[in-house]
Amino acid sequence: MSFDDAPIDPISADRLEQAGLELRLVDRADTAAFEAWLQADSRGFHGPADEPERLAEVREHAPSRRVTGVYDAQGLIDEPVGTTQSWVAPLTLPGGAAVPLWSIASVTVAPTHRRRGIARALLESELRTAAAEGVPIAGLTASETVLYGRYGFGVATIGENTEIETKRVRWTGPDAPGRTRFVDPAALLPDALAIIDRARAVQPGGIRYDDFMVGLATGLYGRDRAQVRTVRYDDAEGVPQGFASYTLTGNPADFTKHLVTVRWLVGATDEATAALWRFLLELDLVATVRAIERPVDEPVNWQLGDLRAAKRTPKDRLWLRILDLPAVLEARRYAAPATIALEVDDPLEFAAGRFLLEAGSDGIGRVKPLAGEVPQGAASLALPISELSATVLGGIAPTTLARAGRITERTPGAALTLERTFAAERTPWLMLEF
Ligand SMILES: CC(C)(COP(=O)(O)OP(=O)(O)OC[C@H]1O[C@@H](n2cnc3c(N)ncnc32)[C@H](O)[C@@H]1OP(=O)(O)O)[C@@H](O)C(=O)NCCC(=O)NCCS
Known part of the structure; x- marks a missing residue:
């Protein structure tokens, strides 16, 4: 079911109107309006002004979303001064059942219009719209941790930024009986979607990703796709069970100390996850493997032969907000x-x-x-609802929150x-x- 055309929230629209601003849905079929919105979204995160080729890629391949913009009638250019997009994806809960998650992204307010309540109007509008459409929970990932508690969001999952010194690793995990091979990202896509579906079914906090998001993470799409390498792990029966994408940053001063940054690594089985990690950790000429926001209970930490080979820094990852x-x-x-x-x-x-x-x-x-x-x-x-939302997946300890007051x-x-x-x-x- 699509919520892309769900009506604009009248409360936020009124509030913005009183400030001379208009809240409206952006029609993706209106190329000029949608491209202006994309540019505002990119600029909002200090990203580059996008080339026509990149804009065309998004228009052609990005899935339909509920795209909203805030417009300043006094503005000199017809670009929104506030942006959000939202869509609904199944979220896996403890025990394996899934609920629809109102997923929110692209929350930006132009630096020329900051701290006038535009983000609040946008966030409240998303939550009221989700609730009106009968979606029971909302979620997002945050650029800063200080933004979303005020709307009832709580940190429900932690990711660990992990940096592994590969020269210290003595692999102690099991030997994988399958094969790891390089694959073209276009060929990987259907396998990746199937692997993700199996992985998320048993992973509380897992959500479904559309082709475009998977393609962005695996080098099929995106500004830097030429830099991304992609491998797939097939088990002994030849069934694809995991994939990883990564980029490499060379170290011209020392050719044996290149850096690998893992873009994404997903295994539908522990065997696949271990095999992919081992592949990355044993790359020649690489001294460091970095991975962003890995699971707190990532088994690889216990397969390195030296726990201290990995430096792990926790970071808030999924923020949830229970509505129903x-x-x-x-x-x-x-x-x-x-x-x-x-x-x-x-x-x-x-x-x-x-x-x-x-x-x-x-x-x-x-x-x-x-x-x-x-x-x-x-x-x-x-x-508070933020704390219940934080604990609902079972990842944040209520005893700790009680001790924290x-x-x-x-x-x-x-x-x-x-x-x-x-x-x-x-x-x-x-x-x-x-
Ligand atoms: C973060 C951002 C969207 C805030 O937009 P904004 O319109 O200035 O926010 P608002 O005026 O609606 O502020 C709402 C509340 O959040 C607070 N707030 C907003 N940004 C804040 C920040 N960066 N740090 C701390 N508090 C902040 C405001 O003080 C206000 O607090 P109150 O509820 O106590 O009055 C905007 O600064 C931005 O686009 N930043 C860059 C992109 C980004 O990080 N987006 C978030 C993506 S997850």
């Missing part, structure tokens, strides 16, 4: 039975209120509004009960930034 609390909590599965009363504070009112979650021994949870007293024996907590225990030990009940089978991870 019962829908999300009833979709995920639970690791332990419990009855938990949640008193949720939500500045934008989507999910505010008191709820009772009853997680059964079959892993299924039921949520109902809580009107009276907290039932005898229930764990009870008060928390961000969750309030109404009954002793309630945060630990929440933690054990919310625990995921695998540390949640967003496979690719969006």
Whole structure:
């Protein structure tokens, strides 16, 4: 189902209008308007002004999205001063069920128009539109961590920026029985999509990626595609089970110390993931392999033969924002039975209120509004929607948030009960930034 033409949120539109600004949907079929929007998006992140060839590539291959712009009637050029785009993709929850995720990207405000509330209007507009369309949760990745908590988003997955000194590595992982081979990114695409689908099905925090996003990450599209190399791992039966894309930065001062930057590495099996890592770590003339925002529980760290060969720096990755609390909590599965009363504070009112979650021994949870007293024996907590959104995938520990003063225990030990009940089978991870 497409939400691309979902109506503009009247509250944000009114607010912007009072400031002499217009919020509107951008018609991708209107080449001039869409290209002006793309240029504003790129400039918003201090990117280059794009060449016609690149703009044509995006127009031709990028999937349909809900594209919005904010326009200044007094502006000298017909370029938006604010941009966002959004789309809906399935998000894997603990236990393997998926819910539709309202994914938000390209949030920019022109430096000439900053700090006048344009981003707030855009973000609130996205959330109200998602809720009006019945999408239960929204998500994004952030350029800065200080931006999105105010709208009820919380950090739900951590990625580790990893830098491995390859000369220290003595591979201790298993030998892979399959084959790693170079592949052309166009030929890889269908295999990559199938591998990603199998990988995300068992990965809480996994989402579906469209052809264009996969193509950008594997060198099929994008400004720097000529620099990207792509390999695929096939298992002993010849079935493609993983792929990696990477770029190489030469070190002219020392030819044995080149740098490899992993663009993306996905394995549908642990065997494939290990084989691809090993391939990268054993490249001749390379001293350093860098990878961006890898899973916290990445097995390769235990296959290097020297844990300190890898320097790992945690970074917030997927930010989530629950809009429909019962829908999300009833979709995920639970690791332990419990009855938990949640008193949720939500500045934008989507999910505010008191709820009772009853997680059964079959892993299924039921949520109902809580009107009276907290039932005898229930764990009870008060928390902002941002903290519930952070913990919902099981990757951020409620006990830590309680100790940090961000969750309030109404009954002793309630945060630990929440933690054990919310625990995921695998540390949640967003496979690719969006
Ligand atoms: C980040 C950005 C979108 C903010 O746009 P903006 O229109 O200036 O933001 P607003 O005026 O709506 O500010 C809303 C709130 O966020 C705060 N805020 C905005 N940008 C901030 C920043 N960089 N650091 C800290 N706080 C910030 C504002 O102070 C305001 O706070 P309040 O709710 O307490 O009043 C804009 O600066 C930008 O385009 N930056 C470069 C691109 C980028 O990083 N985009 C985010 C992509 S994830």
